[in-house]
Amino acid sequence: MTSGSMTTKPMAVPEFAVLGHPNEGKSSVVSTLTEDDQIRVSPVPGETTVCRTYTVTMDGRDIIRFVDTPGFQVPRQTLAWFRAYEGDPHRILEQFVLTHKSDPFFADECELFAPVAGGAGIIYVVNGSRPVREDDLAEMEILRLTGRPRMAVINSKNSEKDYTREWRREFRKHFNAIRIFNSNTANFHERISMLESLTSIDQEWEPILKQVVRAFTQEWEKRNRLTCAYITHAIEKSLVFSISRTVDDMADPVLARENLSKTYREKVREIETSLFHHIRSLFKHQVYEVSLPGYSVLQHDLFAQQTWELLGLTGKQLAAAGAVLGGTMGIVADTAAHGLSFGLFTAIGGILGAGSAVMGGRRMARRNLAGIRLGGDRIRVGPNENLQFLYILLDRALIYYSHIIKRPHGRRDMGKPPAGQDDPIAKLGFSARMTPAQRRICVRYFRAVTGRRLIRDKKAELAFAVLVQTLLEEIAKQTIT
Numbered sequence: 001m002t003s004g005s006m007t008t009k010p011m012a013v014p015e016f017a018v019l020g021h022p023n024e025g026k027s028s029v030v031s032t033l034t035e036d037d038q039i040r041v042s043p044v045p046g047e048t049t050v051c052r053t054y055t056v057t058m059d060g061r062d063i064i065r066f067v068d069t070p071g072f073q074v075p076r077q078t079l080a081w082f083r084a085y086e087g088d089p090h091r092i093l094e095q096f097v098l099t100h101k102s103d104p105f106f107a108d109e110c111e112l113f114a115p116v117a118g119g120a121g122i123i124y125v126v127n128g129s130r131p132v133r134e135d136d137l138a139e140m141e142i143l144r145l146t147g148r149p150r151m152a153v154i155n156s157k158n159s160e161k162d163y164t165r166e167w168r169r170e171f172r173k174h175f176n177a178i179r180i181f182n183s184n185t186a187n188f189h190e191r192i193s194m195l196e197s198l199t200s201i202d203q204e205w206e207p208i209l210k211q212v213v214r215a216f217t218q219e220w221e222k223r224n225r226l227t228c229a230y231i232t233h234a235i236e237k238s239l240v241f242s243i244s245r246t247v248d249d250m251a252d253p254v255l256a257r258e259n260l261s262k263t264y265r266e267k268v269r270e271i272e273t274s275l276f277h278h279i280r281s282l283f284k285h286q287v288y289e290v291s292l293p294g295y296s297v298l299q300h301d302l303f304a305q306q307t308w309e310l311l312g313l314t315g316k317q318l319a320a321a322g323a324v325l326g327g328t329m330g331i332v333a334d335t336a337a338h339g340l341s342f343g344l345f346t347a348i349g350g351i352l353g354a355g356s357a358v359m360g361g362r363r364m365a366r367r368n369l370a371g372i373r374l375g376g377d378r379i380r381v382g383p384n385e386n387l388q389f390l391y392i393l394l395d396r397a398l399i400y401y402s403h404i405i406k407r408p409h410g411r412r413d414m415g416k417p418p419a420g421q422d423d424p425i426a427k428l429g430f431s432a433r434m435t436p437a438q439r440r441i442c443v444r445y446f447r448a449v450t451g452r453r454l455i456r457d458k459k460a461e462l463a464f465a466v467l468v469q470t471l472l473e474e475i476a477k478q479t480i481t
Contacts, residue, residue, distance in 0.1 A: 011119055011120075013055070013062045013063070013064065013065055014064050014065070014121070014205065014208055014209060014212060015053075015064070015065040015066070015067065015115065015118075015119070015120040015121070016064075016065070016066050016067070016120055016121045016122065016123045016198070017051075017066075017067040017069055017112070017115040017116050017120040017121070017122055017123070018030050018066055018067060018068055018069060018123045018125055019069055019072070019112055019116075019122055019123070019124050019125070019139075019143070020071060020072070020124055020125040020126060020139075021071050021072055021126070021127075021135065021136065021139065022070075022071030022072075022073075023071070023127075024071070024125050024126055024127045024155065025125055025127060025155040025183055026068060026069065026071070026125045027039055027068050028155070028183040028184065029123070029125050029153065029155055029181065029183045030054055030066045030067075030068045031183070031408075032183040032186050032191065032408040033056075033066055033191060033194070034054040034055075034056050034066055035056070035283070035284035036054055036284070037284075037285055037286060038286060039052075039054065039068065049070050049108075049111075050070065050111060051067050051068065051069050051070070051111055051112065051114060051115055052067070052068045053065055053066070053067045053068075053115070054066050054067075054068065058215055058216075058219050061215075063212055063215050063216075064195075064212050065120075066123075067115040067120060069111065069112035069115070070108040070111050070112050071108065071112075072108065072109065072112070072135070072139050073107075073108040073109065074105065074106065074108075074109065075109075075135050075138035075139045075142060076134070076135065076138045077105075077106075078096075078106065078109050078138070078142055079138040079141055079142050081096065081099075081100075082096070082141075082142055082145050083145075089145075089147060090147065092145065092146065092147075093113050093116055093117035093146055094117050096109070096110070096113060097110045097113055097114060097117060116146060116148055120148075121148060121149040121150065121151075121198070121201065121202075121205065122143055122146070122148050122149065122150035122151070123150075123151050123153055124139070124140070124143055124150060124151070124152045124153065124175070125153045125155050126152070126153070126154060126155065126167060127155060127156070128154035128155065128156040128162060128163055128164050128167055128180070129156050129160070129161040129162065129163065130161070130163060131163050131166060132163065132166050132167060132170055136170070137170065140152075140170060140171070140173070140174040140175075141174065143174065143175075144173075144174040144175075149176060149201040149202035149205055150174075150175050150176055150177075150201060151175060151176065151177040151178070151179060151197065151198060151201055152167075152171040152174070152175040152177070152178045152179070153178075153179050153180075153181045153194075154167050154168075154178070154179070154180045154181070155181060155182060155183055156180070156182050164180065176200070176201040176202065177197050177198070177200050177201050179194055179197045181194050183408055184408060185408060186408050187405060187406055187408065188216075188220055188283075188405060188476075189220075189476070191216065192213060192216050192217060192220070195209065195212055195213050195216060196213050199213065220476075223282045223283060224469065224472050224473065224476070225469070226278075226282055227278075227279055227282060227401060227472060228465060228468045228469045228472060229465075230275055230278045230279065230282075231275065231394070231397045231398075231401075231468050232461075232464065232465050232468055234271050234272065234274070234275035234393070234397065235390065235393045235394060235397070236449050236461075237271050238268050238271050238272070238384075238389075238393055239383060239384060239389065239390060239393075239446070239449050239450055240383045240449060240450065241264070241267060241268060241271070241382050241383060241384075242264075242380055242381060242382030242383045243260060243263055243264050243267065243380065243381055243382060244260075244378050244379065244380035244381075245260050245378065245379060245380075246378050247378065247379055253379070256379060257379060257381075260379060260380075260381050261381050263381075264381040264382055265302075265303050268302065269301075269302055272302060272393070272396065272397075275397060275400075276400050279397075279400060279401055279404055280404055283404050283405060285404060285407065296399070296403065297310050297311060297396075297399065297428050297429075298396060298399055298400060298403075302392070302393075302396065307392060307396075308388070308392065310427060310428045310429070311391070311392050311395040311396065311399075311427065311428060311429040311431070312388045312391040312392045312395060312427070312429060312431055312432070313388065313391050313427075313431055313432055313439070314427060314432055317432060317439065318387065318388060320436070320439070321387060321439055321440075321442070321443050322387060383450060385450060387443070387446055390442060390445075390446050391429070391431040391442065392429075394429075394430070394431055394442070394468070395428075395429030395430055395431050396429075398429070398430045398471055398472070398475060399428075399429065399430075401472060401475060402475045402478075405475070405476060430471060430475075438467055441460075441463045441464055441467045442464065442467070444457065444460040444463065444464075445460050445461060445463065445464035447460070448460040448461055449461070
């Protein structure tokens with residue numbers, strides 16, 4: 001290595017070594033920054049013993065690298081050596097590693113200094129829920145003496161105690177930039193904000209880091225466009241899906257209908273499961289199989305009583321939407337379950353099929369075998385003509401999306417339920433909060449997709465896609481703290 005390797009000029013792909021004391025959350029920060037939930041995150045100090053490099057890749061191109069490092073072990077003794085060093089200051093890290101590479105006492109320090117000696121910038125992570133200690137001051141001074149571009153990150157691991165002000169006071173003496181970044185709560189936008197902060201740590205690094213920020217922003221926009229496409233495709237596929245089967249003259253028609261209805265529901269669930277998988281993959285949740293929090297309404301089945309109670313439109317909103325539909329289709333708008341117990345729905349749901357989903361008792365009786373059409377020796381279930389079904393599907397997709405984008409990759413627990421989830425009556429989805437104009441877009445889309453017209457209303461379908469995209473953007477903005 002030559003002295004030139006210690007200049008502040010960044011690598012072709014910018015690289016940052018994430019340093020700090022053991023058990024400060026370094027691995028969790030790296031996991032969140034790189035969207036890699038395969039990185040081992042443990043509450044046990046000293047889990048990371050060797051440097052591991054993680055590269056963020058977008059469209060087949062390496063964008064930025066982060067190096068997870070072991071924690072400092074003997075910072076005061078290391079600082080004593082740094083202060084006594086009288087050689088070329090640009091080679092201080094290289095000389096430290098050469099001098100102590102065979103000394104087990106400084107093994108961790110030699111390991112964590114290696115990427116910095118190779119030209120990496122520094123992200124120094126501390127736990128903001130504890131006070132500053134003498135070892136921390138020694139570590140800060142060591143990093144200042146390296147002369148490398150560096151940022152200090154306060155990763156608060158305990159909301160009950162906060163020593164942020166004390167940390168900030170010390171950081172101002174040693175670092176080019178300071179950032180609060182909680183790896184257990186940070187979302188995509190906060191990752192971008194942190195990268196934007198990195199652009200200020202050294203003027204020579206600014207151009208390439210701005211390119212990194214631009215790549216992240218474009219990636220976010222691309223993911224949302226794809227999410228919108230996946231959602232609209234899955235909803236249309238669910239709304240038009242039907243299944244038919246030949247019934248033998250000797251077969252029990254009631255049992256045949258029950259079995260066909262069960263198959264129908266399974267197939268629609270598969271469409272939703274595939275949608276969720278696509279969304280999860282878009283946002284790089286690979287190991288994390290989205291074991292949804294116990295409080296999530298998505299814990300309930302798509303066709304379960306609780307789902308239809310908690311999602312979709314209210315009875316009043318649905319009546320207004322049904323009026324827009326007009327004609328015979330308006331008859332299925334009454335899905336508030338007035339006069340109909342869900343016990344009855346469960347008992348007859350298999351016979352009546354998906355098209356009957358939770359309609360009012362009197363209107364259900366008038367329709368008779370709603371959603372099932374008999375034709376000679378064949379029976380068919382679907383497509384679902386219940387307008388509320390559209391809002392249920394949309395709500396579940398948006399809730400899942402919201403959960404995924406709020407879930408940091410470095411987080412390993414399920415979290416606490418958000419405020420407002422205790423009311424068993426209140427609608428928890430997004431559709432009930434839509435404006436009347438937005439609900440009219442949904443109604444026109446429903447009519448375009450489920451209608452019998454030879455020429456599809458492409459404008460209605462495009463308007464619905466734009467609405468979905470708008471809702472995704474609104475949800476994303478809500479994650480910015």
